[in-house]
Each structure stands twice: as structure tokens, then as C-alpha cells.
Amino acid sequence: MKKSILLFGIFLIIMLCLPFFVSGYWLRVLTQTFMFAAIATGSNIIIGYTGYPAFGNIAFFGVGAYVTGVLMTKYEISFLATLPFCALSGFIIAVLLGIPLLRLKGHYFAIATIGVMEAIREIVDNMTDITGGGMGLTLPIMEGEPAYIYKFFYYTIMLIMLFSIAVAFIIWRSKFGYALRAIRIDEDAASVMGINTTVYKTLAWALSAALVGIVGGAYAYWLTYIDPHTAFETTYSVKMFAMILLGGATTVLGPMIGAFILELISEIVWSKFIEIHGMILGALIVFIVLFIPKGLFETFKGGFSLRKIIINLKEYRL
Amino acid sequence: MVILETRNLAKKYGGVEVLNDVNLKVYKGEILGMIGPNGAGKTTLMNLICKLTDITAGEILYKGEIINNKKTYEIAKMGISRTFQVVKPFSGLTVLENVMVGAFYGKKQAKNNAEARQIAMEALQIVGLINEKDKEPSILPIAQRKKLELARALAMDPELLILDEVMAGLNPRELDDIMKEIVLLKERGITIIAIEHVMKVIMGISDRVVVLHLGRLICEGKPAEVCNNSMVIEAYLGSKFAQRGIA
Numbered sequence: 001m002k003k004s005i006l007l008f009g010i011f012l013i014i015m016l017c018l019p020f021f022v023s024g025y026w027l028r029v030l031t032q033t034f035m036f037a038a039i040a041t042g043s044n045i046i047i048g049y050t051g052y053p054a055f056g057n058i059a060f061f062g063v064g065a066y067v068t069g070v071l072m073t074k075y076e077i078s079f080l081a082t083l084p085f086c087a088l089s090g091f092i093i094a095v096l097l098g099i100p101l102l103r104l105k106g107h108y109f110a111i112a113t114i115g116v117m118e119a120i121r122e123i124v125d126n127m128t129d130i131t132g133g134g135m136g137l138t139l140p141i142m143e144g145e146p147a148y149i150y151k152f153f154y155y156t157i158m159l160i161m162l163f164s165i166a167v168a169f170i171i172w173r174s175k176f177g178y179a180l181r182a183i184r185i186d187e188d189a190a191s192v193m194g195i196n197t198t199v200y201k202t203l204a205w206a207l208s209a210a211l212v213g214i215v216g217g218a219y220a221y222w223l224t225y226i227d228p229h230t231a232f233e234t235t236y237s238v239k240m241f242a243m244i245l246l247g248g249a250t251t252v253l254g255p256m257i258g259a260f261i262l263e264l265i266s267e268i269v270w271s272k273f274i275e276i277h278g279m280i281l282g283a284l285i286v287f288i289v290l291f292i293p294k295g296l297f298e299t300f301k302g303g304f305s306l307r308k309i310i311i312n313l314k315e316y317r318l
Numbered sequence: 319m320v321i322l323e324t325r326n327l328a329k330k331y332g333g334v335e336v337l338n339d340v341n342l343k344v345y346k347g348e349i350l351g352m353i354g355p356n357g358a359g360k361t362t363l364m365n366l367i368c369k370l371t372d373i374t375a376g377e378i379l380y381k382g383e384i385i386n387n388k389k390t391y392e393i394a395k396m397g398i399s400r401t402f403q404v405v406k407p408f409s410g411l412t413v414l415e416n417v418m419v420g421a422f423y424g425k426k427q428a429k430n431n432a433e434a435r436q437i438a439m440e441a442l443q444i445v446g447l448i449n450e451k452d453k454e455p456s457i458l459p460i461a462q463r464k465k466l467e468l469a470r471a472l473a474m475d476p477e478l479l480i481l482d483e484v485m486a487g488l489n490p491r492e493l494d495d496i497m498k499e500i501v502l503l504k505e506r507g508i509t510i511i512a513i514e515h516v517m518k519v520i521m522g523i524s525d526r527v528v529v530l531h532l533g534r535l536i537c538e539g540k541p542a543e544v545c546n547n548s549m550v551i552e553a554y555l556g557s558k559f560a561q562r563g564i565a
Contacts (some may be wrong), residue, residue, distance in 0.1 A: 173431070175422045182408045182419050189406035192368055194394035194423035194474060250410050 004253060015158060019151050027150045031157050031222070033263040035215055038161040039236070040243040040255035041168050042211030047241075048249030049177065050204045051184030052102065055237055056113030059120050060090040060209040062231035064216025069137040069226055070130055079142075079221045083214050090213030091206045093120075098202035114237075121232040136227030139220055153222045160218055161256070164211045169252045171207070180204050181250075239266075242285045248295025257297060320382075321346040321478055321509050322367070322398075327376035329362055329533075336362045337533045340376070344478070349500065349510045351524030351541065353517075355553055358530040360513045361403060364480050368400055369393055380478070397425045399471035400480035403513075405463045407455030413466055414451040417441050417473045424474020441473040445499060461492040468499070479503065481512045485519050497523055521545065529553065 019027055043057040064086035071082040101112050124131050131137060142149050171177045179200045182190040191197050220226045239262065247258025265284065269277040292299045322344040329337040337359045344350050354360050365371045367378060369390045378385050385393060399420070408416050414435070421428040421437035428434035442448045445465040450458060455466055464484050471479055481500070485493055493516065500523055504510055514520045520527060520541060527544040529537040531553040537544050544550055551559050 175428075175430070175434070178411070178415065178419050178422060181411055185408040185410065186406045188370055188390075189402065189408070190419075191390040192370070192394055192400055192402075193420050193470065194391050194425075195419075196389070196391045 008253065012162075019154050024146070024150050027154050029263070029267050031150075031154045033260055034154075034157045034161040035219060036236075036239060036243060036263055037256040037259035038157065038164045038215045039212055040240050040247070040259050041161070041164040041252075042208050042215065043240055044244050044249060044255045045168060045171060045180070045208040045211070046201075046205045047208075047244055048251075048255070049171065049180040049184065050201055052201065052205065053106070053110040053241075054113045054205065054208070055110040055241065056115070056117035057208065057212055058232060058234070058237045058240065059113070059117035060094065060212040061216035061219070061236065062117070062124065062228070063089055063093060063120060064213030065220035065226050065231040066124055066131055066137070066216075067213070068217035068220045069139055072139050072221070073137060074130070079217075083217050086213040086217035087210035088213075090209035090211075090216075094206040094209035095202055098205045099198070102198065102201045102205065114234075117232055117234075117237070121228050124231070125228040132227075134227065136225055136230075137220075139224045139226070141224050142221070153218070157215070157218050157222070160214055163214075165252065165256060167207065167211060172252050176200065176203070184250075238285075242288065245285075245293070245295060246288045248297030248299075251295065251297040254295050254297035258295065261296070319346045320344065321380070322511075323379040324363075324367075325377040325379070327363070327366065327378065328374045329359070329366060329371065330374045335533055337366070340530075340533075340535055342528065342535060344509060344511060345526075346509050347504070347507060348525040349504050349512060349523050351520040351527040352511060352513045352530060353515070353520055353527060353544075354530035358553075359533045360530050361482055363530065364400060364482055364511070364513065367393075367480065368398065391423070394423070394474065395425055395427075397475070397477035398480065399424060399474045399476035399478075401464070401467035401471050401482055401484050403483040403486065405460075405467050407458075407463055407466055409454065409456050411455075412452050413447060413455055413458070413469075414438055414442065416455055416466060417469045420470040420473035424476070426473070426475040437475075438469075438473050441469040444472060444502070445469045446495075461488050461496075464488065465496070465499075468496075472503070476508060478509045478511070481510060481514075483513055483515065485514060485516050493519060517545075 018030065039061060043054060046052050046054045046057070067086045067089050068079065068082040071077045071085060072079060097116055101109065104112050125133055127133065142152065171180070179190065179195045182193065182195060183197050183201060187197050216231065220231070223230070243258035243262050244255045245258070246262055247256065248254030266277070266281055269280045273280060320343050324340050324342045327337060327340040340363060352360055362371065366373055369388060373386055380396060380398065385396070408419065411419070417438035418434040420441070421434040426437055428437055439448070442451055445468050447462060447465050447469055450462060455463060458466065468484060485496060488496065497519055500510060500512065512520070512524065524541050527539065527541050528535055529544060529550050536549050536553060537547045
């Protein structure tokens with residue numbers, strides 16, 4: 001525990017200094033990585049902690065993006081002031097949907113959340129007056145030098161990522177977190193021990209939706225243009241899931257580590273093998289699921305070794 | 319004083335009658351043994367008390383209050399805890415953390431980690447799992463996993479503790495060990511319902527024994543009386559043995 005906090009501290013210092021040494025391209029790549037790390041960490045509260053595979057959690061990312069977009073263009077509210085509204089709208093939607101949907105379990109729940117995402121996308125697509133519909137929404141462009149803007153989003157989204165990690169960390173070690181982790185293993189046993197599973201599950205999803213919503217808001221202002229297909233991007237869901245699995249769903253920092261590894265690999269693969277990068281990424285995801293299903297963080301807690309991979313293979317009867 | 323009472327309790331799964339007209343009284347401070355052949359409905363009865371399944375007909379009263387409409391977690395907070403026949407440890411949490419969950423959400427309602435930790439340590443001390451506190455429950459042998467179930471239930475500070483075959487699969491030494499612990503719990507003022515197949519245990523610790531057969535209570539009394547009851551012998555061994563009076 002102490003070791004990972006120390007490593008995290010070193011990592012943080014490096015990340016804080018990095019904008020003064022790297023090019024705009026890498027700044028953009030890292031900003032995107034922070035964004036995914038924030039999405040994965042936030043979503044992991046419902047996916048990893050509580051064991052409900054909210055595959056369509058990107059829905060709240062889209063909602064956040066549109067909340068910021070609409071508030072900034074129609075009501076001329078400043079960017080930072082829109083972020084609480086992103087969180088709030090994610091929270092409220094998740095509570096309303098969670099009450100009926102969290103009765104489902106496993107892949108049924110996963111599919112239901114995809115349905116939610118598609119439905120919200122359709123709604124946004126058809127509310128042309130407010131959201132611009134399929135033509136998209138153009139946000140006000142930030143004033144200033146490009147270098148300043150790059151750094152602004154780098155630090156803002158990094159801060160959002162750190163906020164998500166802090167929330168995830170506090171939950172992990174709290175009374176609430178223990179309830180979620182109990183629910184993940186056995187809901188009956190959890191309720192027999194006095195845990196109001198409906199309330200806790202709903203709250204877990206709502207918090208995760210709020211965190212993902214904030215990321216969406218920042219994304220909209222960063223890109224300055226959103227349409228229903230970029231805001232509710234299905235491949236983001238796949239990526240988010242792969243990151244959580246890669247890093248380790250039952251850990252606090254796992255999703256962030258997964259995001260960094262996957263985003264950086266995907267960036268390298270993308271630039272080196274432009275034609276077959278999708279295939280290589282796909283193969284990587286299959287590899288993760290087969291060989292390190294518990295995620296890097298959990299599997300290699302005590303250090304890296306090939307033996308652990310083999311033990312995993314045996315354990316999962318491959 | 320009656321702590322738990324069921325009145326004409328019935329449970330049907332579709333057309334299958336699992337429990338019928340069960341009138342059970344549990345007195346405060348006693349150990350009530352519950353026996354019955356496989357499929358008699360013992361676990362179903364306990365699931366009804368904890369509201370893990372819905373009641374078809376009848377009433378359940380806890381301390382004189384009807385608890386039919388209470389939710390599972392509300393019943394737990396009222397002071398009824400249980401263990402499961404098939405142990406259900408929360409993997410991913412250490413032994414200590416498993417027990418802390420009980421301390422957080424049971425009747426005791428620990429406010430913070432330190433308090434929950436303290437309650438959990440006490441419970442682990444009672445069942446003798448203190449040396450295992452930082453281990454993963456999945457690596458524990460079955461006897462210790464059963465003790466973990468017990469510790470988790472204890473950390474909830476129960477008034478009524480339901481033990482669903484907590485002794486199945488244990489060797490004689492482990493049996494003696496856990497039997498002593500159960501009697502110890504009774505001395506602490508906890509009322510206990512023990513579902514059990516091992517007759518030695520039931521005879522050894524129960525103040526009173528009830529027999530469930532095909533969803534009905536067929537007999538009730540002191541352990542020795544129940545053992546020689548012809549209906550009970552018939553339920554377990556068939557009518558031939560009942561006529562001969564062999565127990």
C-alpha cells in the first residue's frame with residue numbers, strides 16, 4: 001500500500017512537470033489518456049467494486065458533454081461552472097434508471113446499459129432545438145495561445161482524473177465501499193448482514209455516473225465540437241472495459257494503470273501500423289482476458305513473474 | 319419470553335408445498351435444535367425468517383412484532399443474523415474485513431473503520447480466528463470458513479442467531495470445538511436456532527428440539543424425548559423401525 005502511494009506520488013510529479021518538456025502532440029495524447037483514466041476509474045465504482053458491468057456507462061459521458069455544450073452555448077455559463085451540472089445530471093439519470101435496471105444482473109445489466117446509451121443518444125439526436133441534433137453543437141472556443149490551451153486542458157483533465165481517483169479511494173476504504181464489495185460477491189449474504197443493497201447499488205452507479213459526467217463536460221469544451229456519435233461513442237465503452245480489465249477491476253489504481261498502458265500502446269500501434277492497429281488492439285484485449293483476467297495490478301502485486309500467468313491459466317482451466 | 323414465533327407459516331413454489339402450517343416458538347436465551355430429513359424445508363424456513371424468499375401465507379413475529387413486510391436488511395438490523403449452509407465469504411476482502419462488514423451493517427452499526435475493526439477483532443477472538451485475520455477467506459480450510467461465517471454473524475451483535483448446518487463437514491475435534499463456542503454464545507445471552515444433521519451435536523447442545531418433516535413440524539420436546547418419538551424415527555428410518563421402537 002505504502003509502496004503504491006509512493007510510486008503514485010512520483011508518477012504525479014513527473015506528470016505535473018511533463019508539459020514543459022514534451023511536444024503538443026504528446027500533450028494531447030496524455031490528455032486523452034487522463035480522460036480515459038478518469039472514465040475508467042469512475043466507472044469502476046459500479047463495475048469493479050459493485051460487480052455490475054455497466055457497459056454503457058459512456059452514456060453519462062455523452063450526457064456530461066451535452067450539458068456543458070448546451071449550458072455554454074445557450075446560457076453562456078462559464079466552462080468550470082458547468083461541471084457540477086454535468087455531475088448532477090449524471091447522478092440524477094443514474095438514480096432514476098438504477099432503481100429499475102439494477103434488479104438485473106451480469107450480462108443482462110450490461111446489455112440494459114447499452115440500451116440506455118442508445119436511447120439517450122437517440123433522444124439527444126432528436127432534440128434538435130436544444131442539442132443541434134445530428135448537426136452537432138459547436139462550443140465557444142477558448143481564448144489564448146494554443147500552447148496555453150493545451151496546457152489548460154492537460155491540467156484540467158488531469159485534475160478531474162485525480163478527483164475521480166480520490167473519490168474512488170475514499171469509497172474503497174469506507175463503510176460504503178465495504179458494502180459495495182460485499183454486494184459484488186454475494187448480494188444475498190450482503191443483505192442478510194444488514195446492507196440495503198438497492199440503495200447502495202444505486203448510489204454506486206449514481207456516483208460513477210457523476211464522475212463520468214464531469215469528464216464528458218471537459219471533453220466537450222476540449223474538442224469544441226460534439227455530435228451524438230462522438231459524445232456517445234460505443235468504442236469508448238469497449239476501451240473503458242478493456243482498461244478496467246487490464247489494470248484490475250478490484251483495485252483503486254488498476255483502471256488508471258490500464259488506461260495508461262492501453263492508450264499509450266494504442267497510440268504507438270496507431271502510428272506504426274496504421275492499417276492493422278485495430279487487429280493488434282483486439283488481439284491485446286483477447287490476451288488480457290485469457291492470461292491476466294484479474295488484471296495487472298492484482299496479478300503482479302508482489303512483482304512480475306511468468307509463473308503467475310501460468311497459475312492463472314490453470315486456475316481458469318484453459 | 320417468546321423471541322420469535324411463526325403462525326401458520328406456509329411456503330409454496332408454484333404447486334409444490336415446501337412448508338405448511340408451521341407454528342414455531344423460539345424462547346429467549348435457548349438453543350433450539352432443528353432437525354429433519356433432506357428436503358424437509360429447514361433452510362426454506364430460515365430463508366423466510368430472513369425474508370430471502372417471500373412468504374406464501376402466515377405470519378412471522380419477532381419480539382411480538384409482525385415482520386412479514388420487513389426487508390432482509392431491516393430484519394438483520396433488528397438483531398437476527400444467520401450463517402449459510404454453503405458458506406458465503408466475501409472474497410477479495412480479508413477475514414477481518416469480512417467480519418467488519420457485519421459490524422458496520424448489523425445491529426451494532428459501527429460508525430467508522432476503527433470501531434468496526436474493534437468489534438470484528440472481538441468476534442474473531444471469540445471464534446478463534448484471530449491469527450487468520452489478514453488472510454483471504456478462500457484459502458482457509460472449511461472449518462475456519464464456517465467459523466468466519468459465525469464471526470461475521472456475531473459482529474452484527476445479534477439477539478437471535480440462526481446457524482444453518484454450521485457443523486456439516488467438520489471432523490470430530492472441530493465439532494467439539496465449535497459446539498463449545500455455541501454454548502458460550504448462549505451464555506452471552508444470544509438465542510440460537512441450530513439446524514443440524516449431526517445428532518451428536520443436536521443432542522449435546524440443544525435445550526429443545528423440533529423436527530421438520532415434509533414441510534410440517536411433527537415433533538417438539540427435549541432432545542431425548544424427540545429421539546425416541548416414533549414419528550421421528552419413521553421420518554428418518556421408515557415405518558418398520560418405528561414399530562420396533564429402535565432409535
